[in-house]
Amino acid sequence: MKIALIGYGKMGHVIEQVAIERGHTISLTIDKDNLQDLNKENLKDTDVAVEFTTPEAAVSNYLQCFDFNIPVVSGTTGWLSEKEKVDEACTKGGRFFYASNFSLGVNLFFQINKYVAKLLWPYDNYTAQVEEVHHTQKLDAPSGTAIKLSEGIIEHNPKLKKWENYVTKDRNILPIISKRIGAVPGMHSVIYTSKEDVLTIKHEAKSREGFALGAVLAAEFLVKQDKGWYGMDDLLNL
Numbered sequence: 617m618k619i620a621l622i623g624y625g626k627m628g629h630v631i632e633q634v635a636i637e638r639g640h641t642i643s644l645t646i647d648k649d650n651l652q653d654l655n656k657e658n659l660k661d662t663d664v665a666v667e668f669t670t671p672e673a674a675v676s677n678y679l680q681c682f683d684f685n686i687p688v689v690s691g692t693t694g695w696l697s698e699k700e701k702v703d704e705a706c707t708k709g710g711r712f713f714y715a716s717n718f719s720l721g722v723n724l725f726f727q728i729n730k731y732v733a734k735l736l737w738p739y740d741n742y743t744a745q746v747e748e749v750h751h752t753q754k755l756d757a758p759s760g761t762a763i764k765l766s767e768g769i770i771e772h773n774p775k776l777k778k779w780e781n782y783v784t785k786d787r788n789i790l791p792i793i794s795k796r797i798g799a800v801p802g803m804h805s806v807i808y809t810s811k812e813d814v815l816t817i818k819h820e821a822k823s824r825e826g827f828a829l830g831a832v833l834a835a836e837f838l839v840k841q842d843k844g845w846y847g848m849d850d851l852l853n854l
Contacts, residue, residue, distance in 0.1 A: 618643040618661055619835060620686070622654065622677050623668040627691070630828040631666055638832055656684045664689060664835045671695040671756060678702055678712065687711035687841075689834045691718055691827065693760030706845045713838045713846045716760025718830025722804070723848040725819040729806055730768040732817060737773035741810040744769055746779070747793045749803040757781065757794040761804055766790050769806070801827075 617640045621628045624647040632642050643662045646654050654677065659665075665681045667674065671694030681688045682705045693716050706712050717723070736742050746769070748762040758766075758781050766779035769790060779790040802821040807814065821827070830848070837851050848854075 617663045620644040620662040620665040622646045622665050627668045627824055630824045631831050634828040635832050654680055659684050659686050662686055664839050666831055666835055668692055675701055679705055682710035687838045689713040689831055689838055691715060691831060694756035706843060709843045711838055711841055711843055713834045715848045716764050719826045720830055722819050723852055726768055728817060729765050730772055733769040733772040736808055742808045745791050745807045747805045749795045749797055749800050751799045752796045758792040762792050765806055766792055
């Protein structure tokens with residue numbers, strides 16, 4: 617495949633390395649200093665774009681690529697308030713793959729999280745909390761992964777009404793605690809606490825390579841699909 621990298625920071629460089637190792641080539645790199653190069657002429661030799669930028673730029677990047685019939689894989693989080701625009705573009709022919717986290721282990725963690733929530737919700741003595749730790753350069757909080765974990769818990773626990781990004785004593789609100797420390801690639805924990813014990817399920821990323829591999833696998837998957845919106849559940853057949 618010929619891959620355009622939209623967002624050429626630390627994550628973009630690791631994706632480039634993994635893509636080349638898997639036999640692909642990089643047709644174009646875009647960062648904040650050359651956004652004007654994201655055009656039809658420069659994308660004519662591209663099979664798929666992989667986008668890791670900012671919440672403010674993401675949707676515009678997607679729509680531009682769709683206009684040029686380029687499928688997009690994105691790991692940018694914090695833009696879902698504009699989801700309807702992307703939905704509409706996908707119904708008109710856009711091919712889009714989105715994940716809040718491309719780690720294979722995290723996506724298995726999502727499934728474990730739902731199962732544990734389903735088992736524990738009948739027991740009033742347990743309260744749940746989600747914690748996430750990331751590097752200080754991460755722009756959004758809570759992380760998209762923490763939000764998806766929280767939604768998985770709420771889906772299987774009718775006592776919980778919503779999540780909020782702070783500590784609360786309201787048992788109908790699921791708290792998400794966000795921390796930004798050093799160069800931590802990503803750490804997520806779901807903690808159930810009672811007077812008698814504490815049950816914790818946790819995923820810790822060792823490096824960015826796991827996220828990069830998932831993004832490249834998603835690109836390999838997406839180029840074979842018809843129009844529509846896809847995610848890790850499709851890729852992993854979960």
